[in-house]
Amino acid sequence: MNAIGLPQILFISCALFFIGVYGFLTRRNMITMLMSVELILNSVNINFVAFNKYLFADKLDGLFFTLFIITIAAAEAAVAIAIIINLYRNYNTIDVDEVDTMKF
């Protein structure tokens, strides 16, 4: 059996990315959409780690980027949840299809 190489990991991250995009575009629940965004971010993280390990093993840049992204994702989740709470207070729903007053 072959060792796990870069292509396999890239395949996983790519799959994860498109699952995230699909979820973001199809789910109506804001929380689920937020989770989809997290999936997209994590697919990027996997990419960073994989490239760092297989191509530039003597460097740490990829790992640092990943750490930063995790931090930012945490902050972003906090902001997003605050927005969602406010949305719920105003509309009594977190279904994005109901929240479409900002239009022409």
Add this chain to the structure above:
Amino acid sequence: MLSASLIALIPLLPLFSFTLIALVGRKNFPGLCGILGTLSLLTSFILAATVAYDYFFVAGKVGDTYQQLIPLKINWLQFTPSVSIDLGILLDPISVMMLVVVTLISLMVHFYSLGYMKGEERYATYYSYLGLFTFSMLGLVMSSNIFQIYMFWELVGVSSYLLIGYYFDKPSAVAASKKAFIVTRFADLGFLIGILVLSYYSGTLDFQTMIVRLTTPTDQLHNVVTASFLGCSALTWGLLLVFIGGAGKSAMFPLHIWLPDAMEGPTPVSALIHAATMVVAGVFLVARLFPIYALSCPSALQVVTYVGAASSLIAALIACTQTDIKRVLAYSTMSQIGYMMFALGVSGYGGEHGLGYMASMFHLFTHAMFKALLFLGAGSVIHYVHSNEMKDMGGLRKLMPITHITFLVACLAIAGIPPFAGFFSKEEILQAAYHANKGIFALAITTAAITAFYMFRLYFSIFWSKTYHAAPADHDAHGSHDDHHSHGEGPITMLLPLLLLGALSVGAGFIPFGKLVTSDGKALISEMHITFSIAPVLLATAGIFIALSLYKKENATPQRIADGMGGLYRAAYRKFYIDELYLFITKKIVFNLIGRPAAWIDRNIIDGLMNLLATVTGKISLLIKQLQSGKLQDYAAYYFAGVMGLVVVVVYWWR
């Protein structure tokens, strides 16, 4: 010689009183504004008189010639090293004479208005306008270059507009002010083009330089004479266009239609603007450029002659038929200005030939005195009977003795009876016309006779004719039956100017004008030929006697004669249908042939283009507004599609 700043104060004081009254006085001390304006004008007049004394008797004469002095010159707008617009003061015999005339008449009118306008609601505003007008007129006569004179020319037009429209709640006054403004503005267009032509060819805006360059054989003169357009040289065109401007302001035929209507303004204003000062601005302008007219372009001067003579006769004929006393005076003004114009026209430059020029300026001077007096007298009469119509008057000589005497003096002066002022100046004009052109002389002497007739028709209708009965409507309006008798002839402020101007109308003729104001600055001794004077004086006397026999007692003869004249009388009564002609041209021809197509183009093509643009924009926005649905996931999908598109581009095409 007075210092330049003191001379500059002459026009600046009225400007100051205008600003003060308009900005502060109108709200805070309206009752004092009249006094303020009068005092500032009094100071101006004293300064002007001092300047005149200095100029004529102390500093102005070098050798035997009066010089043109420029005590003040400010370089105002410098366009290129050779082209600039200056502001300056030019003192020469005519501008000094005009300074005295304008300040004197304006002072009289200010003083008179203290009584006449008392109790008016916009009393303070009235005085501020008077200040503005006096400033502009003084600036006009002192201008040292042609562009400066144009600016003040327009300012004079504006203040005239404001004062004619003073009773702005009267539709006729509003219409009259608009008419005056538009007609003169139309003429000023000619003036402006004339200025541009003259200054383009002479390369200067300065009067002195321009006159030197266009009268002595220089390159500029050569160019301007050889450049031709539609068969006339550029010089002729320039001078004619300038004359059109002057004719508009001076109410020369056929641009005179605004002057009679301008009588809608308060009567003292008519005395100041539409009799003594502003309307002679056209004469002044021609006199200012006179060397160019006389030495380089006699054909333009011919036009001035004929226009002036025609105006004077036509106006005199119309004046015989009018019944509104102010309109009679307006037409007589027009007629007298025509006199001044053709006197300039028949004149030559320098020496003996300059008689017409001298006579014209002399007549301008004396006319200012007696015409202002006539208007102020008419103002008193109107003040007394509350009507402009002759039929409401009659028999006022016992009730208004001072007005009666001064009005009689002014009538004798304008009719040219010796020894009143008008006699001397008119004789000079007739002499000049006699030597230059017999046809014009015949016309002038006819006009003189008619003038005497219609002035005395006016005089007898107002002061004799019948015994005066106040119209009953006036009693109701004033609530008291003896209102007229209680307010008498008028306050002292109204009578004093009458007496002063009356004295001047008697005495002004004895001023040795030929020594002071001539075309080339040298003294011109003109002899009075007793034999020459006989004919005009006899004719004028005849006119007076005809008026006496017709109008001294109220009778039916005038009406019978009018009926007998038939069409001629009606034509003169309707002012020879010139107003109707203008209406026909504007309403039927200009509106239909130019106005309507222009309106159609504006409405359909210009507006259509704009509407098309707006409609297309609207349609497109209707189409694409669906994209902005408000749904978050739609936006995310667009964004994602965009990113994918970019990826495709970058990966496959971007090398």
